[in-house]
Amino acid sequence: MHRSEIDARYAATHALCQRAGALALAGFRSTSVEISEKGRHDLVTNVDLQIDALFQDELRRAFPDDGILTEESLGQGASAMWVVDPIDGTQNFARGIAHFAISVAFVADGTVEFGVVYNPATAELFAARRGEGASLNGQPIRASQVTAPGRAVIDIGYSTKLPQSRYVALLDRALSAGFSFVQQGSAALGLAQVACRRIDGYVEEHLYSWDVLAGLLLVEEAGGWSMPFALDRDFTQGQPVLASARALQTSLSEVAQTQFWTGGSLLGS
Template sequence: MNSLDIARRHAFAQEIARDAGAIARRYFHSGDAMGAMEKGAHDLVTQADLDIDRFLIERLRQEFPEDGILTEESGGDGASRLWVIDPIDGTANFARRIPHFAVSIAFHTEGRTESGVVYNPVLNEMFVARRGFGATCNGQPIRVRPTRGVTDALVDAGYSSKRPLADYVALVGRLLEDGFAFVQNGSAAIGLAHVACGRIDGYCELFLHSWDVLAGLLLVEEAGGWVSDFTARGGLLQGNAVLAGTPAIRQPLRRILPMAGEGYP
């Protein structure tokens, strides 16, 4: 795929992310976000998730009918040119009217993510990255924080019910024992965007799906950070562990979650 084809998709991703965010914002401010349904334990879906999912699929099929689409709510397959979408990442926050959630859109082709958009519609923050072109927030360049070391670092340690609770407790224990401070804010897409713009220093989670993280991982890379190989061992379709951060804490974090560096089945 040539640069012009990618540039066209990159611009379109930003357009539809903003439109999708407007839908989310209407639900959020109307109070209808509280109408959440359970897909599983601590796994919610709202009418806004479903409406945004349909909206994004329709727009993409109209504009790029030859591309594949993989979303949290509708599934999909591993087409060679693939849109990977989470209509609302951080649904639990959204359903409780906590403004820490995002529309996440990534375009993945020829084995790598070329475009990523993470949009928080309540704060109106549009995080954007295109491979080789850097990362921005609302059009301004962003860079990861110049972390001094472990005791200067704040890491978002995401929780997944798809792994045993004991594993998560052990992960947090290792973070604290090594001197890290940690938070758990409930949105991987936003967490990674916050690493990219220097608000926090790292992100780790034992298991996530590609729609949660592909856009955010590209943001971190293009902002000068480092990320684990999420697509290793079938991670694109099956999910994987995630590790990302600033250069100064790369080795300490890899000791905390070593399997994320090689892929985690």
């Protein structure tokens, strides 16, 4: 795909995220948000669906040959594909917690070309172009330079897709290694915070492409490290995610026991 075509899509993403953010804020401030359960601790609101429809409609109109994959309506794969999470952190959103984001990644021929993560509640727009660095509201950002677990704070995400005992064991290993941790409820924002050095790492054993593709590019372009997220198969399959300051790669990988993670799949899951 030519650079000019990617440029057009990148510009469209910024405009769409602003429009989607306005919808999200209106819903966030409303007392009449409609909430449904897709599964245990897995919510969807009418605002998720409104933002999903906005992206579907506008992207199909502007880029009719592109594929679109979203959390709420899934979609078909294509050589050029949008991967969208209308609201990452719906639990937070539904409870009035201002830690949620719109996450958009654009993938061309198996490569994530750009990613945008936007938190409308704080008016923070994180963006990355492959090979061009990462930014927060237009200003360059860099990942943490922390070198020791004893000085590091990581976000350890929780997934109901796996046994609770795995999460408890992961927490135990992290604390035993000296890490401090938080669990903030949005993988997209967790990775964005790694990219801008608010935290030093993110780990979760089961996430989807729409949760993390934009955030992983942010970390990479901000000079951090991340375990590869496989794009050579079904984008709707969950995979483990691990990202951190570069100097923490070995220690955090040991905590996550990545020797048990192979080919994007979790052994025993």
